[in-house]
Amino acid sequence: MTAQEKGPIGRPRGFDADEALQQAMLVFWEHGYEGASLSQLEAAMGITRTSMYAAFGNKEQLFRKALERYDAGPAAYGDRAMEKPTAREVAAAFLAGAVMATTRPGGPAGCLGVQGALATGDAGRAAHDALVAWREDGGARLRHRIQRAVDEGDLPADADAGRLARYIMTVSFGIAVQAAGGVSRAELQEVAETALSDWPPGRDVYADTP
Amino acid sequence: MTAQEKGPIGRPRGFDADEALQQAMLVFWEHGYEGASLSQLEAAMGITRTSMYAAFGNKEQLFRKALERYDAGPAAYGDRAMEKPTAREVAAAFLAGAVMATTRPGGPAGCLGVQGALATGDAGRAAHDALVAWREDGGARLRHRIQRAVDEGDLPADADAGRLARYIMTVSFGIAVQAAGGVSRAELQEVAETALSDWPPGRDVYADTP
DNA sequence: CGAGTAGGGTACCGTTCGGTACTCAAAGGT
DNA sequence: ACCTTTGAGTACCGAACGGTACCCTACTCG
Numbered sequence: 001m002t003a004q005e006k007g008p009i010g011r012p013r014g015f016d017a018d019e020a021l022q023q024a025m026l027v028f029w030e031h032g033y034e035g036a037s038l039s040q041l042e043a044a045m046g047i048t049r050t051s052m053y054a055a056f057g058n059k060e061q062l063f064r065k066a067l068e069r070y071d072a073g074p075a076a077y078g079d080r081a082m083e084k085p086t087a088r089e090v091a092a093a094f095l096a097g098a099v100m101a102t103t104r105p106g107g108p109a110g111c112l113g114v115q116g117a118l119a120t121g122d123a124g125r126a127a128h129d130a131l132v133a134w135r136e137d138g139g140a141r142l143r144h145r146i147q148r149a150v151d152e153g154d155l156p157a158d159a160d161a162g163r164l165a166r167y168i169m170t171v172s173f174g175i176a177v178q179a180a181g182g183v184s185r186a187e188l189q190e191v192a193e194t195a196l197s198d199w200p201p202g203r204d205v206y207a208d209t210p
Numbered sequence: 211m212t213a214q215e216k217g218p219i220g221r222p223r224g225f226d227a228d229e230a231l232q233q234a235m236l237v238f239w240e241h242g243y244e245g246a247s248l249s250q251l252e253a254a255m256g257i258t259r260t261s262m263y264a265a266f267g268n269k270e271q272l273f274r275k276a277l278e279r280y281d282a283g284p285a286a287y288g289d290r291a292m293e294k295p296t297a298r299e300v301a302a303a304f305l306a307g308a309v310m311a312t313t314r315p316g317g318p319a320g321c322l323g324v325q326g327a328l329a330t331g332d333a334g335r336a337a338h339d340a341l342v343a344w345r346e347d348g349g350a351r352l353r354h355r356i357q358r359a360v361d362e363g364d365l366p367a368d369a370d371a372g373r374l375a376r377y378i379m380t381v382s383f384g385i386a387v388q389a390a391g392g393v394s395r396a397e398l399q400e401v402a403e404t405a406l407s408d409w410p411p412g413r414d415v416y417a418d419t420p
Numbered sequence: 421c422g423a424g425t426a427g428g429g430t431a432c433c434g435t436t437c438g439g440t441a442c443t444c445a446a447a448g449g450t
Numbered sequence: 451a452c453c454t455t456t457g458a459g460t461a462c463c464g465a466a467c468g469g470t471a472c473c474c475t476a477c478t479c480g
Contacts, residue, residue: 007477007478008425008426008477008478009424009425009426009477009478009479010424010425010426010427010476010477010478011425011426011427011428011475011476011477011478012426012427012476012477013426013427013428014427014428014476015427015428029329030329031329031330031331032328032329032330032331034244034245034331035244035329035330035331035334036331037331037466037467037468038467038468038469039466039467040331047428048428048429048430049429049468049469049470050427050428050429050430050469050470051427051428051429053469053470054426054427054428055427058468058469059468059469110328110329114328114387115328115329116329118242118320118324118325118328118329118387118390119239119240119241119242119245119320119325119326119328119390120241120242120245121241121242121244121245121246121247121250123467123468124245131391132391132392135387135391136391160400163400163401163404164404166388166393166397166400166401167401167404167405169384169388170381170384170385170387170388170398170401170405171380171381171384171405172384173383173384173387173388174379174380174381174382174383174384174385174387175380175384176387177324177328177345177380177383177384177386177387178376178379178380178383180328180329181341181342181345181346182342183376187373187376188380190370190373190376191373191376191377191380194373194374194377194411195377195380195381195405195411197408197411198407198408198411201404201405201407201408217447217448218447218448218455218456219447219448219449219454219455219456220446220447220448220454220455220456220457221445221446221447221455221456221457221458222446222447222456222457223456223457223458224446224457224458225457225458247436247437247438248437248438248439249436249437257458258458258459258460259438259439259440259459260439260440260457260458260459260460261457261458261459263439263440264456264457264458265457268438268439269438269439333437333438
C-alpha cells in the first residue's frame with residue numbers, strides 16, 4: 001500500500017509557526033521572560049493571543065520553545081565548537097562564538113540564556129529554573145569534551161575538566177553581560193583572547209602536588 | 211552664637227529609613243527591578259506604600275538608592291581591592307571579593323548590579339541604564355588602577371589597562387551569573403584562581419610586535 | 421451537501437501593577 | 451491654645467497583566 005499524503009483535518013493554520021516562534025524568541029531575548037508581555041509577543045509574532053495559546057500552550061511553554069530554538073540557532077556555536085580537534089581550539093571557538101552571538105548587529109545584545117530570567121518575580125521562577133538547567137547543560141557538555149581531551153592526552157592528565165569548563169562558561173556568561181551593556185564586539189574579542197592567552201591555565205594552580 | 215540643635219518640624223519618622231532601604235536592596239537584589247513588586251517591597255521594608263513614596267520618591271528612585279547602598283555595602287570589595295599594592299593583588303582581591311559577595315550564605319545569590327535589570331520591559335529601561343552605568347564605572351575605576359600599575363612599572367609598559375580591566379570585569383560578571391544559578395562558592399573560587407593563573411595574561415597576545 | 425474538526429478573532433475575565441487623593445496623627449513655632 | 455508642617459494609613463485610581471469563553475471561519479470526510 002502506498003502511504004497517501006493526507007492533510008490534517010480541520011482548518012489549516014494561517015501562519016508560519018516556525019517564523020512566529022522565531023519572532024517570539026527575539027522578543028524574549030531582548031526583554032527577558034517577564035519583561036516580554038503577551039501584547040508585545042503577539043505583535044511580533046503577527047498572530048493573536050488565542051492563536052498563540054492554541055499553538056504553544058501558554059507563555060511559559062512558548063518561552064521553553066523559544067529557548068529550544070535559541071539553543072539550536074544562535075547558540076549552536078557551542079556544539080560546533082565541541083567538534084574542534086583540540087581543547088584549546090574548542091575553548092577558543094566557544095568563546096569566539098559567544099562573542100559573535102551576543103553582539104550580532106541585527107539582533108538583541110546579550111544571551112537569552114543569561115538575561116532571559118536571571119532574577120525574576122514569583123511568576124518567572126519556572127523560566128529562571130529552565131535557564132539554570134540550560135546553562136548547566138552547556139557546562140556539562142563542555143566539561144565532557146574537555147575530559148575527552150584529558151583522556152586523549154591533549155591536555156595534561158592532572159587537568160581538572162570541571163574546573164576548566166566552568167572557567168570557560170564563566171567567561172562566556174561575563175561576555176553576555178558585557179554585551180548586554182553595549183560593549184563592542186571587538187572589545188569582547190580581546191577579552192576572549194585574553195582569557196585564553198594561557199592554555200591550559202595554571203597547571204601549578206590546580207595541581208596541588210609540587 | 212551657639213548652633214542650637216533643633217529637631218525638624220513636623221511629625222518625626224516612625225521607621226528607620228536606613229534599615230528600610232537595606233531591606234529594599236535585598237528584595238531588588240533577589241528579584242531584580244521589575245521582578246520586585248511594591249507589595250513585596252513594602253512588606254520587606256515594614257512600611258506602607260505611601261511612606262515609601264514620601265521617603266524615597268518612587269520605585270525607580272528607591273532602586274537607585276538601593277544601588278548606592280549596594281555599592282557602599284556588599285560591593286565595597288571593589289574599592290578595597292584597589293588599595294592592594296600590586297595589580298596582581300588588586301585583580302585577585304577583586305575576583306575573590308566578587309565570589310564572596312555573590313555567594314553570601316545569608317543573602318541573595320548573584321550581583322544586584324548584574325541581575326537587577328539585565329533585560330527588562332519598557333518600564334525597566336531606566337534601571338537597566340543605571341546598572342550599565344554602574345558596571346561601566348566599576349570597569350573604569352579598575353582600569354585606572356591598572357593603568358597606575360603600568361605607569362609605576364608594576365606591569366609591563368606595553369600592557370593594555372583597558373583590556374586587562376575588561377577581562378577582570380567580565381570574569382566578575384560571569385561569576386555573578388554562575389552564583390545566581392547556584393554554583394558554589396568553592397567552585398567559583400577555583401574559577402577566580404584559574405582566571406588569574408597567568409598574570410599579566412598573554413603578553414604575546416596584546417603586543418602585536420613579534 | 422451536511423457533519424465533524426480545528427484555527428482565528430473579539431471581547432472579556434479577575435488580578436496585579438505602580439502610583440495617588442484624602443484623612444488623621446504627632447511634632448515644633450509663636 | 452492654635453497654626454503649620456510633616457509622616458502614616460486607608461482606600462482607591464486607571465492601566466496593563468496573563469489567560470479564556472464564545473463565536474465564526476475554513477478545511478476533510480462521508
